[in-house]
Amino acid sequence: MIEIIHLKIIREIDKQKSMTAAAKTLCLTQPALSHSIKKLEQMFNIHIWEKKGRYLEFTPAGQHLLSLANRILPQIEYSEDYLKKYAHGDMGSLRIGMECHPCYQWLLKVISPYLKEWPGIDVDVKQKFKFGGIGALFNYEIDILITPDPLLKAGLCFEPVFNYEQVLVVPHNHPFRSLPYIKASQMASETLISYPVETNRLDIYSMFLTPHNISPKQHKIIESTDIILQMVENGRGVTALPHWFVEENKKRFNIASVRLGKHGIAKKLFIGIRKSDQQIKYLKAFIALSKKISFSFSTK
Amino acid sequence: MIEIIHLKIIREIDKQKSMTAAAKTLCLTQPALSHSIKKLEQMFNIHIWEKKGRYLEFTPAGQHLLSLANRILPQIEYSEDYLKKYAHGDMGSLRIGMECHPCYQWLLKVISPYLKEWPGIDVDVKQKFKFGGIGALFNYEIDILITPDPLLKAGLCFEPVFNYEQVLVVPHNHPFRSLPYIKASQMASETLISYPVETNRLDIYSMFLTPHNISPKQHKIIESTDIILQMVENGRGVTALPHWFVEENKKRFNIASVRLGKHGIAKKLFIGIRKSDQQIKYLKAFIALSKKISFSFSTK
DNA sequence: GAAATAAAATGATATAAATTCATTTATCTA
DNA sequence: TAGATAAATGAATTTATATCATTTTATTTC
Numbered sequence: 001m002i003e004i005i006h007l008k009i010i011r012e013i014d015k016q017k018s019m020t021a022a023a024k025t026l027c028l029t030q031p032a033l034s035h036s037i038k039k040l041e042q043m044f045n046i047h048i049w050e051k052k053g054r055y056l057e058f059t060p061a062g063q064h065l066l067s068l069a070n071r072i073l074p075q076i077e078y079s080e081d082y083l084k085k086y087a088h089g090d091m092g093s094l095r096i097g098m099e100c101h102p103c104y105q106w107l108l109k110v111i112s113p114y115l116k117e118w119p120g121i122d123v124d125v126k127q128k129f130k131f132g133g134i135g136a137l138f139n140y141e142i143d144i145l146i147t148p149d150p151l152l153k154a155g156l157c158f159e160p161v162f163n164y165e166q167v168l169v170v171p172h173n174h175p176f177r178s179l180p181y182i183k184a185s186q187m188a189s190e191t192l193i194s195y196p197v198e199t200n201r202l203d204i205y206s207m208f209l210t211p212h213n214i215s216p217k218q219h220k221i222i223e224s225t226d227i228i229l230q231m232v233e234n235g236r237g238v239t240a241l242p243h244w245f246v247e248e249n250k251k252r253f254n255i256a257s258v259r260l261g262k263h264g265i266a267k268k269l270f271i272g273i274r275k276s277d278q279q280i281k282y283l284k285a286f287i288a289l290s291k292k293i294s295f296s297f298s299t300k
Numbered sequence: 301m302i303e304i305i306h307l308k309i310i311r312e313i314d315k316q317k318s319m320t321a322a323a324k325t326l327c328l329t330q331p332a333l334s335h336s337i338k339k340l341e342q343m344f345n346i347h348i349w350e351k352k353g354r355y356l357e358f359t360p361a362g363q364h365l366l367s368l369a370n371r372i373l374p375q376i377e378y379s380e381d382y383l384k385k386y387a388h389g390d391m392g393s394l395r396i397g398m399e400c401h402p403c404y405q406w407l408l409k410v411i412s413p414y415l416k417e418w419p420g421i422d423v424d425v426k427q428k429f430k431f432g433g434i435g436a437l438f439n440y441e442i443d444i445l446i447t448p449d450p451l452l453k454a455g456l457c458f459e460p461v462f463n464y465e466q467v468l469v470v471p472h473n474h475p476f477r478s479l480p481y482i483k484a485s486q487m488a489s490e491t492l493i494s495y496p497v498e499t500n501r502l503d504i505y506s507m508f509l510t511p512h513n514i515s516p517k518q519h520k521i522i523e524s525t526d527i528i529l530q531m532v533e534n535g536r537g538v539t540a541l542p543h544w545f546v547e548e549n550k551k552r553f554n555i556a557s558v559r560l561g562k563h564g565i566a567k568k569l570f571i572g573i574r575k576s577d578q579q580i581k582y583l584k585a586f587i588a589l590s591k592k593i594s595f596s597f598s599t600k
Numbered sequence: 601g602a603a604a605t606a607a608a609a610t611g612a613t614a615t616a617a618a619t620t621c622a623t624t625t626a627t628c629t630a
Numbered sequence: 631t632a633g634a635t636a637a638a639t640g641a642a643t644t645t646a647t648a649t650c651a652t653t654t655t656a657t658t659t660c
Contacts, residue, residue: 018637044384083346138438
């Protein structure tokens with residue numbers, strides 16, 4: 001029988017590239033690992049690694065087990081954590097996945113009252129996923145996914161929580177400022193600043209520039225929203241952000257917003273959860289609260 | 301530490317609703333299970349179940365572990381199987397998921413030469429998924445998904461393998477037979493026969509009837525393709541199937557096909573795999589073979 | 601409502617497994 | 631080639647697990 005310890009050993013040896021080192025972090029001795037894996041090998045009549053010089057190299061069977069370990073151990077470890085918290089009186093934990101960079105500010109506005117309403121729930125926000133947000137939901141890496149791209153498929157369910165318009169952000173003295181909207185062609189002479197995401201995942205490309213076959217003069221990549229806004233403020237380029245977000249930051253930065261195209265870019269934010277979690281109270285409460293906060297957002 | 305055996309015990313008790321019964325199937329005694337779980341409870345300072353009358357009832361913590369067990373054990377068990385086969389000289393296994401009922405015939409045409417080309421690979425075909433085909437891919441329940449609905453998201457990749465037209469199948473003496481195509485309204489007086497799938501997943505509804513707000517006179521549900529075709533042959537109704545499939549079965553059944561709408565219903569079949577599996581040779585070979593077979597299909 | 605039945609919990613003992621220590625084998629390095 | 635580093639092996643010890651016998655608790659049944 002494959003045991004958790006086997007998977008832990010395999011994962012750790014892959015990480016450390018050495019059995020002796022792995023033994024140390026697992027609080028065991030090197031022969032313990034050696035015997036343990038030997039037993040597994042004999043049970044299935046396979047080899048898990050070969051000695052390549054001083055060190056070990058996984059066989060295909062070993063790689064298979066490594067992939068199993070990387071898939072399964074995080075789930076076990078999360079459950080162990082969860083049970084510990086449960087014993088401490090905490091009643092659950094909410095792992096939120098975000099697939100929408102600038103919506104972080106919106107999320108903060110939801111989380112703050114949520115933490116007050118649900119003192120027993122631990123909240124964690126993740127933004128990087130090996131297999132994408134949908135994969136993270138399926139794999140139980142997160143419990144809630146916030147995304148503009150819902151997936152209406154068996155096993156998950158998505159609810160719209162927030163409508164907003166994606167607009168172009170320009171410095172206060174920019175000629176675009178007085179226009180009711182800009183055309184795609186007008187972007188050809190601008191420097192566009194964005195988050196480090198593939199262009200086909202940026203709305204300003206997929207819903208505005210690409211359909212008109214236009215590219216900006218230059219495309220700069222910056223990670224932090226604050227730095228992006230400072231750059232815009234200083235005339236170093238323009239960027240695309242949610243309208244409400246620009247409004248919220250007009251006090252901090254000398255910026256203005258312009259509609260993208262005659263009808264603007266309308267966006268919808270969704271919250272996705274696993275169908276099997278639909279009945280969990282503190283999850284339902286988060287979705288309800290999101291909608292409430294978003295409503296006050298869009299009407300102000 | 302949570303152990304595999306804990307999860308097995310919890311799953312088995314949930315299944316059998318009795319510890320004594322669970323002990324029997326696990327080839328252990330009842331006190332063994334009791335002690336084992338007691339140890340886990342003490343480790344985390346939780347309760348996993350409560351005695352309700354003679355039997356046990358899971359606490360929320362127990363339910364959490366049950367959900368973990370149902371998620372993880374199938375993966376472990378698959379790996380154990382996989383390793384056993386690996387030892388026997390089999391080099392891998394290919395679990396195919398199908399989200400397209402009538403494509404089964406097409407699949408058979410691909411699998412047959414594949415088995416000859418890759419004698420070391422075990423092939424299995426699954427058609428029911430708790431969390432949908434996409435979920436099954438993410439959860440490692442299957443390795444390949446055959447579906448008309450690709451999902452262009454991180455973690456998975458889809459490739460088109462086959463184009464075909466979905467047509468209406470009618471008996472040889474049906475008045476539609478001589479028409480170049482039929483309009484949606486003409487379906488209002490027909491009996492439609494289909495597989496037992498929600499109507500919004502049937503192309504004839506989603507791409508033909510529903511947009512024109514038409515319903516057939518009657519909708520009969522039948523599981524087996526052969527029976528459906530016999531019914532059609534005998535004038536009991538009409539059905540929608542891939543064009544190539546109708547052509548293949550004209551010898552066996554006295555049927556004919558008619559285009560659905562002026563431009564017909566064009567369908568594309570995709571094969572989806574996990575990105576992390578992209579380099580696996582016997583998987584790539586399956587996709588390549590699918591395309592090759594499909595090509596000879598569409599050109600004959 | 602007492603006796604019989606059924607199921608799970610408990611405790612002591614026996615059994616089995618995992619871990620360590622001491623040592624060997626193999627490889628690399630200076 | 632000596633010295634150092636890493637993994638494998640074997641025997642002994644420690645630790646964990648399973649069983650048996652028994653008790654506790656609840657449910658039938660008469």
